Amino acid sequence: MSSVRVIQVQENVFAKNDREADRxxxxxxxxxxxxxxxxxxxxxxxxxxxxxxxxSMKDRYRIGEMDVDIESSLDAQRVAxxxxxxxxxxxxxxxxxxxxxxxxxxxxxxDTKDLDLLILENIGNxxxxxxxxxxxxxxxxxxxxxxxxxxxxxxxxxxQVSDLVLLTKIDTLDYFDFDFExxxxxxxxxNPRAQVLRVSALTGExxxxxxxxxEAEIAAVKTLE
Amino acid sequence: MSSVRVIQVQENVFAKNDREADRxxxxxxxxxxxxxxxxxxxxxxxxxxxxxxxxSMKDRYRIGEMDVDIESSLDAQRVAxxxxxxxxxxxxxxxxxxxxxxxxxxxxxxDTKDLDLLILENIGNxxxxxxxxxxxxxxxxxxxxxxxxxxxxxxxxxxQVSDLVLLTKIDTLDYFDFDFExxxxxxxxxNPRAQVLRVSALTGExxxxxxxxxEAEIAAVKTLE
Numbered sequence: 001m002s003s004v005r006v007i008q009v010q011e012n013v014f015a016k017n018d019r020e021a022d023r024x025x026x027x028x029x030x031x032x033x034x035x036x037x038x039x040x041x042x043x044x045x046x047x048x049x050x051x052x053x054x055x056s057m058k059d060r061y062r063i064g065e066m067d068v069d070i071e072s073s074l075d076a077q078r079v080a081x082x083x084x085x086x087x088x089x090x091x092x093x094x095x096x097x098x099x100x101x102x103x104x105x106x107x108x109x110x111d112t113k114d115l116d117l118l119i120l121e122n123i124g125n126x127x128x129x130x131x132x133x134x135x136x137x138x139x140x141x142x143x144x145x146x147x148x149x150x151x152x153x154x155x156x157x158x159x160q161v162s163d164l165v166l167l168t169k170i171d172t173l174d175y176f177d178f179d180f181e182x183x184x185x186x187x188x189x190x191n192p193r194a195q196v197l198r199v200s201a202l203t204g205e206x207x208x209x210x211x212x213x214x215e216a217e218i219a220a221v222k223t224l225e
Numbered sequence: 226m227s228s229v230r231v232i233q234v235q236e237n238v239f240a241k242n243d244r245e246a247d248r249x250x251x252x253x254x255x256x257x258x259x260x261x262x263x264x265x266x267x268x269x270x271x272x273x274x275x276x277x278x279x280x281s282m283k284d285r286y287r288i289g290e291m292d293v294d295i296e297s298s299l300d301a302q303r304v305a306x307x308x309x310x311x312x313x314x315x316x317x318x319x320x321x322x323x324x325x326x327x328x329x330x331x332x333x334x335x336d337t338k339d340l341d342l343l344i345l346e347n348i349g350n351x352x353x354x355x356x357x358x359x360x361x362x363x364x365x366x367x368x369x370x371x372x373x374x375x376x377x378x379x380x381x382x383x384x385q386v387s388d389l390v391l392l393t394k395i396d397t398l399d400y401f402d403f404d405f406e407x408x409x410x411x412x413x414x415x416n417p418r419a420q421v422l423r424v425s426a427l428t429g430e431x432x433x434x435x436x437x438x439x440e441a442e443i444a445a446v447k448t449l450e
Contacts, residue, residue, distance in 0.1 A: 041267040041268060041349070042379070042380065043266060043369070043373050043376065069379055070379065070380065071378075071379070071381055072378045072379050074375060074378060075379075095352075096321055123352070124266070124351065125321070125350055125351070125352055125353075126267050126349065126350070127295070127320075127321040127348070127350055128321045128352070128353065144268070144371070146268060146371035146394070146397070147268025148268050150297075151267055153296075153297045154295065154299065154300075155295065155349075156296055157295075169371070172371070172400050172401075175397055175400050176397075
């Protein structure tokens, strides 16, 4: 009996979250802002990647960034310093994820209405963030070569909810045993609609394809505005 | 009012968990088994490290291993195949951590009473596992060079609850910007009693110091038996 009650509570929590997420997504669509949620394990290179991406796009697009961390403001500061865009640090009080309600509260203090692209850098965690719709139009996740090609087998939900999977730090391939074909096969078995791209933010390899994906998504939101 | 109620519920959950954890710890002490909980981010090399450690100690000690994963049985199988010790896979149904109650249920199906060393390989996550006492005598966490030396600033609780912090994959240092002194300083600022060791499971560098730490802990539990 008690486990059934727990499941019921969880369903209610998720239903409430999904309603709030839909509301955020509608607002973003109405104002013509492509809102993207970027997830990965700790140390996959989210901040380095996002800094490189923002710098390659900021002359053509108005970009904003929100950064979730438990305590520090390191990442938001790094993004702001290295790109010049406005970056908002969200402290999530020790929680392991960000949900739509937390996103809404952050957005209440951040004027995003003129932005073409709003990036949410989620907390480094391959489990919990995958469970909560943040209100983003699309989910992007990074899997770095040093982490290993078996991660889709071990954290399936993260790969199932991601629209774009970036295999990152490909410049370190000589140093690690990582099989791209196996990784891609495992990702597509979980999520046949996922797009998988290989990239190094350090050398720039693959960054043009990633940029094209973002440009197409920004254009797609503008057509719905 | 509602947030105060939530905190109260959490306190009760943790108090119940702590009682169960203490019960597990007493049982392990009484039977002379050193029980250790090993945590890290995904892809830090827990399984490779544990395989090397077990192989270097299995001639002298009776060792068991329990492996937590969301869905797959990859790691338990790998440990069993590469070391020959009995390894138990725990599927935690999509949760992001393991608590004392889950540990107790796993132990109910696993005869550990003749073991000198029982290793719990926790799920790859730097947030949630740090919040739950599993009943282990000591916590060990791995931070790999590719993840970066800023992780103690971003996931402080994990470093606060760890007795031994292993800086792993030191063979990849030429490839990454990782400052050992900074990492150690940050860890000790959070947790002055932590022991910090540098290790490569691949080359074997530093493994003797780690082995000595485990041997001393096994001996310490035997004196309490």
